[in-house]
Amino acid sequence: MEDSKSKPWIPFTANCCSVEDHSICRNFSRCKPSRSDFSKNVAPLPSFRRLLFSDLSTRSNSTRINEDLQQSFGQDLYDFQLSELRGVTQNFSSNFLLGEGGFGTVHKGYVDDSLRPGLKAQAVAVKLLDIEGLQGHREWLAEVIFLGQLRHPNLVKLIGYCCEDEERLLVYEFMPRGSLENHLFKRLSVSLPWCTRLKIAIGAAKGLAFLHGAEKPVIYRDFKTSNILLDSDFNAKLSDFGLAKMGPEGSNTHVTTRVMGTYGYAAPEYVNTGHLTTKSDIYSFGVVLLELLTGRRAMDKTRPKDEQNLVDWAKPYLTSTRRLRCLVDPRLAGQYSVKGAKEMALLALQCVSLQPRDRPKMPAIIETLESLQHLRDMAVTSGQWPVSPKSGKNNAAYYAKGRKESGFGCKNSVVAASPRIKSK
Incomplete structure (x- = not known):
């Protein structure tokens, strides 16, 4: 920094x-x-x-x-x-x-x-x-x-x-519920339920879709959990347009500009070339989906080196239903849809593709997320989450200690509530 x-x-x-x-x-x-x-x-x-x-x-x-x-x-x-x-x-x-x-x-x-x-x-x-x-x-x-x-x-x-x-x-x-970042990562905050996480993701996606769908698209360029604010009903609203930029005009395929953003959220092609498109926002959206799914920050220097970058750490887990259990936020304590988590993981994987052309557009993202709202196959009731005689809260604490659960192969499943990364 x-x-x-x-x-x-x-x-x-x-x-x-x-x-x-x-x-x-x-x-x-x-x-x-x-x-x-x-x-x-x-x-x-x-x-x-x-x-x-x-x-x-x-x-x-x-x-x-x-x-x-x-x-x-x-x-x-x-x-x-x-x-x-x-x-x-x-x-x-x-x-x-x-x-x-x-x-x-x-x-x-x-x-x-x-x-x-x-x-x-x-x-x-x-x-x-x-x-x-x-x-x-x-x-x-x-x-x-x-x-x-x-x-x-x-x-x-x-x-x-x-x-x-x-x-x-x-x-x-005034947005009484504050930022999504506070709810996901603040130590004393109550964990967001699965259905609320979905609602927030859909609302934020609709905000981006509105910007991208304009006659002259607007590239938000700073999509992250701290810029997603929540009203009293947990409706998501995008804030902070200080870095927003008009999209390419005419035959241009991208806007070339100096690179600005936040570690972990910026699309790799934008960081490497300065070429900015709406697909740069799609990458950032995929990172936020992973944060919602895992309860981990996009970049966390307090974790082991191979776990500090959320995208790099999560990718091997996203295509395996068995391994996906190890990725889901333990604070959910099994109260999430198994199919919904799988679909969200695959969607996030598409969004963070290294090839911008392979990333989906916002309307398709919204359609996928909205289709997950009716799913009720909770992991804790379908045998996809380890059940103990104790409460779900204690079960989440079990994972927070970083223990390995037999048959799951999950390591370092630690509740993510680390302090914010400071500029050096």
């Missing part, structure tokens, strides 16, 4: 609405989006306005930036004053702090319907960007432009923004 001043993401509460800091891989750096990136129509509903990113990003005068944004978005986004956002967060009180990272801090706030005409009373998440950090003005602007024009049930809703002097803030809908 490159040296940087960025702090690792530190969640302060399980109910955290956050947009995680970007972990920058070796030789990864910020790229400068071209004028064409944000000046073309992307989708008929909603359509992208002809908003020139480069024009806005080069203007240092916050007043002119606000004027341009107001002209472009009108009532779709609210232009907040810094004093108003101080008020709704009690001056960015530490009591309202949700988390912090390379971008700055995220605070919970409350707005009432008297603050702006048409704005309903609600809880919000206010993201205060560190302009001198890794995610500065350009990422703030990219997020305003993308989320200001893209609306979908599986994308987090951007309510408004603040551009005042050197301050850059974003105001989102």
